Each structure stands twice: as structure tokens, then as C-alpha cells.
Amino acid sequence: MKDRKPKNIFVQGAIPPSFIADSIQKHSTQTTIGGHSIFLGQVRADMINDKKVASIDYTTYEEMALEKMQEIREGIFEKYDLTCMHVYHSLGNVAAGEISLFVFASAAHRKAAIQACEETVEKIKAELPVWGKELFEDETYQWKENKQSQ
Amino acid sequence: MKDRKPKNIFVQGAIPPSFIADSIQKHSTQTTIGGHSIFLGQVRADMINDKKVASIDYTTYEEMALEKMQEIREGIFEKYDLTCMHVYHSLGNVAAGEISLFVFASAAHRKAAIQACEETVEKIKAELPVWGKELFEDETYQWKENKQSQ
Amino acid sequence: MQVKIIIFGQLTDITGTSVSLDNVTDTDNLVKTMNKLYPGLADKKYLVAVDKKIIAENSLLKENSTVALLPPFSGG
Amino acid sequence: MQVKIIIFGQLTDITGTSVSLDNVTDTDNLVKTMNKLYPGLADKKYLVAVDKKIIAENSLLKENSTVALLPPFSGG
Numbered sequence: 131m132k133d134r135k136p137k138n139i140f141v142q143g144a145i146p147p148s149f150i151a152d153s154i155q156k157h158s159t160q161t162t163i164g165g166h167s168i169f170l171g172q173v174r175a176d177m178i179n180d181k182k183v184a185s186i187d188y189t190t191y192e193e194m195a196l197e198k199m200q201e202i203r204e205g206i207f208e209k210y211d212l213t214c215m216h217v218y219h220s221l222g223n224v225a226a227g228e229i230s231l232f233v234f235a236s237a238a239h240r241k242a243a244i245q246a247c248e249e250t251v252e253k254i255k256a257e258l259p260v261w262g263k264e265l266f267e268d269e270t271y272q273w274k275e276n277k278q279s280q
Numbered sequence: 281m282k283d284r285k286p287k288n289i290f291v292q293g294a295i296p297p298s299f300i301a302d303s304i305q306k307h308s309t310q311t312t313i314g315g316h317s318i319f320l321g322q323v324r325a326d327m328i329n330d331k332k333v334a335s336i337d338y339t340t341y342e343e344m345a346l347e348k349m350q351e352i353r354e355g356i357f358e359k360y361d362l363t364c365m366h367v368y369h370s371l372g373n374v375a376a377g378e379i380s381l382f383v384f385a386s387a388a389h390r391k392a393a394i395q396a397c398e399e400t401v402e403k404i405k406a407e408l409p410v411w412g413k414e415l416f417e418d419e420t421y422q423w424k425e426n427k428q429s430q
Numbered sequence: 431m432q433v434k435i436i437i438f439g440q441l442t443d444i445t446g447t448s449v450s451l452d453n454v455t456d457t458d459n460l461v462k463t464m465n466k467l468y469p470g471l472a473d474k475k476y477l478v479a480v481d482k483k484i485i486a487e488n489s490l491l492k493e494n495s496t497v498a499l500l501p502p503f504s505g506g
Numbered sequence: 507m508q509v510k511i512i513i514f515g516q517l518t519d520i521t522g523t524s525v526s527l528d529n530v531t532d533t534d535n536l537v538k539t540m541n542k543l544y545p546g547l548a549d550k551k552y553l554v555a556v557d558k559k560i561i562a563e564n565s566l567l568k569e570n571s572t573v574a575l576l577p578p579f580s581g582g
Contacts, residue, residue: 151301158377161325168318175311227308260581261515273516274580410505411439423440
């Protein structure tokens with residue numbers, strides 16, 4: 131288990147809603163599932179010092195991030211009675227209004243799915259080596275900072 | 281506010297994944313949103329006394345359910361700083377593996393979206409006058425019972 | 431006085447989906463009458479709603495009140 | 507001994523995305539050398555990872571170790 135190659139979670143650019151629909155559709159054959167909990171992170175057009183965020187450019191330390199994500203997954207599967215869990219994170223440019231994070235937990239009963247999804251989102255925000263550079267409409271930028279559990 | 285006509289939440293049959301994708305897509309113009317929390321209820325092919333659930337047939341007391349849902353919505357919007365929330369519930373026949381409940385909460389920050397979605401799901405299960413009749417493969421049936429917060 | 435009773439979920443296996451009764455003045459009275467007509471109802475768990483509001487104690491009925499018998503919910 | 511340093515996030519504005527150093531034997535030593543080369547680094551908050559593991563205290567480096575400087579994460 132520990133030595134298996136970590137799954138890739140990264141996708142180039144925004145995560146399209148049709149991709150999310152396909153993921154949901156694929157679970158219709160898994161008829162032991164009773165509940166899915168999904169979290170989607172969407173890029174906000176925040177106003178910072180009178181300048182509007184137009185997009186976020188995401189970068190990562192990929193080898194380390196995939197190992198860390200594998201470790202997070204294993205912890206979650208030990209703690210919750212899940213049927214399956216899928217995580218996707220954008221790299222590169224994601225425009226305001228588009229989806230950059232997709233966490234999808236499924237279980238026989240809703241509590242496990244909901245709690246596993248929430249905990250995974252918190253761990254991704256806190257532990258995954260990913261950085262977002264907020265690009266303003268005037269082509270200047272600032273580096274994004276995650277606040278604790280907001 | 282209190283007197284406005286309650287929104288319809290009921291859809292005939294299963295909720296298709298493409299409908300969920302369209303709902304997500306529509307939020308891309310709302311660039312104050314930073315997180316979406318989605319819950320999907322899926323019909324399980326439970327084995328009960330050696331018989332397998334093939335589908336659930338949902339019925340409701342519609343006028344009462346829509347008023348109750350409106351009351352739940354108002355309570356949730358008072359409690360959480362949400363941008364928007366959408367709820368859809370199936371009526372009629374939904375096959376095992378298909379989606380019968382779709383709760384979709386969106387907010388600037390993830391905590392409000394996640395907590396509002398979870399609380400709404402709990403309230404729907406506990407307070408909404410909806411009944412599910414589990415139809416077995418041999419065409420017999422039993423009435424479904426919701427367990428507390430599982 | 432005529433009262434319309436609508437019935438849901440598993441209770442419909444006993445009573446069908448609606449029943450009209452004459453000569454019932456309050457909800458206790460209504461429940462007793464229903465139990466006499468449909469003995470299978472007596473040991474079932476359900477809530478009573480009058481005009482879409484769940485009632486916690488005996489309530490007077492008005493002409494054209496709609497009473498609903500609501501067994502445990504199982505949506506979602 | 508040659509050590510490769512890879513740099514991420516806002517720190518790349520100061521150092522670029524990678525730097526190679528000779529003659530560094532441990533991570534304290536490496537951080538000091540980097541601060542001398544790039545004074546802007548000195549007051550920045552970041553974690554140090556050696557071969558993808560975040561370290562909590564001074565660690566000896568091996569030939570071909572990869573050291574990463576990781577400013578606060580902001581994924582999601």
C-alpha cells in the first residue's frame with residue numbers, strides 16, 4: 131500500500147463542470163453508495179487595493195504534493211468508512227469564476243462522506259505544497275495566502 | 281419575505297449529472313463565490329431479507345413540503361453568510377445508482393458553504409414530508425425509514 | 431361538518447390516499463374515528479397536520495379543514 | 507558537495523526557481539548562505555524540505571540532496 135505510485139491529482143487549467151458531471155455519472159454503477167459530498171473551490175474576483183483579481187496562476191512542487199496527497203488519502207480512508215474519494219487540483223491559469231479544486235467523497239452513509247470531504251479540503255489547504263499567484267486585471271500580481279479554515 | 285411563493289424543489293424522476301453540471305456552470309458569473317458544497321443522495325441497492333432494492337418511489341405532501349423547505353432556507357440564510365443555495369428532490373421512481381437529492385450551497389468562504397449544506401441535508405431528512413417506497417427486484421416493496429444522521 | 435383527510439407513505443397501504451369524514455370536531459375525535467374505521471392504523475406512528483401545520487395537541491377543526499396523517503419521513 | 511535548491515511561490519520573486527550551491531553541509535548552513543546571496547529572503551517565512559520531507563531542525567545534507575524552500579501554501 132505505502133509504496134504504490136501516488137495518483138496524479140493535477141489538471142492543467144480550470145476544472146470544467148462537464149468533468150464533474152462525468153465523475154458523478156461514473157458512480158452510478160456503485161450501488162452501495164448512498165451519499166456523495168463534493169467541495170468545489172472557485173476563484174474569487176477579490177478587490178485588493180482597488181484592483182480586481184482576474185485569475186490565479188497555480189504552481190506546485192509536484193512530487194512532494196502527490197506523496198502528501200497520498201498520505202492524506204490514506205489517513206482519511208483509515209478514519210472514515212468511504213467507498214471512494216477523488217481529488218483534482220488545477221495548475222496554471224484559472225480565471226475568476228472557474229473551479230480550481232474538486233474533492234469528491236462517496237460512502238454508504240452521508241456522515242462519512244460529508245466529514246471525509248470536509249477534512250480532506252482542510253488538509254489540502256494546510257498541507258499541500260501548492261501556491262496561487264493572484265493576477266490582477268492590470269497585469270500586476272500578488273501571492274495568495276490561505277487563511278485558517280474560513 | 282415570509283409571504284413569497286415557495287420555490288419548487290421537486291423534479292420528476294432522477295436528477296441527471298448533466299443538470300448538476302449546468303447548475304455549477306451557472307455560478308461562474310458569481311465571482312464573489314469562493315466555495316461550493318454539494319451533497320448528492322444516491323439510491324442504494326440495499327439487500328433486505330435477501331431481496332435487492334431496485335428503485336425507490338418518492339411521494340410528498342407537496343404544498344406542505346414547499347412551505348417547510350422555504351422555512352428551512354430562511355433559517356439557513358439567517359445563520360450562514362451564503363451567496364446562494366439550491367435544493368432539488370426527486371419524486372416518482374429513481375433507480376438504484378441514480379441521484380434523488382441535490383443540495384448546493386455557495387459562499388465566499390468554504391466554512392459557511394460546507395456547514396450550510398450539511399445542516400440543510402439534515403433538516404431535509406428530518407423535517408420534509410417526503411416518503412420513499414423501496415421497490416425490490418421481485419416487485420414487492422417496503423417503506424423506507426430514515427435513520428438519524430447516519 | 432365535513433373534513434378531508436389526506437394520508438401519506440406507509441399509511442396509504444391501510445387507508446388509501448384520502449378519506450372524508452362527517453361529524454368530527456377535533457383531531458382527537460378524528461383519530462379515534464379513523465382507528466375504528468381502519469384498525470391497522472392504531473399501532474402506527476404518525477404526526478397529524480391541520481392545514482399544513484403539525485399539531486402537538488388536540489385541535490379544533492373548521493369546516494373545510496384539511497387534515498394530513500404523516501408517518502415518519504424518509505426523503506433524501 | 508553540490509546541493510540543488512528548488513524554490514517556490516513568492517520566494518521565486520527573490521531567487522528564481524532554482525539555485526545550486528557548493529560547500530553546504532547542513533540546512534542551517536544552507537539557509538545562512540542563501541540569506542547572504544539573497545538578502546530579501548532573510549525576513550520571509552518558509553519551511554525547508556530535504557528530499558520532499560519537511561524538516562523541523564538542522565539536518566545534514568548528502569551529495570545530490572534536493573532542498574526545497576516552501577513559503578506558506580495557498581492551494582485550493
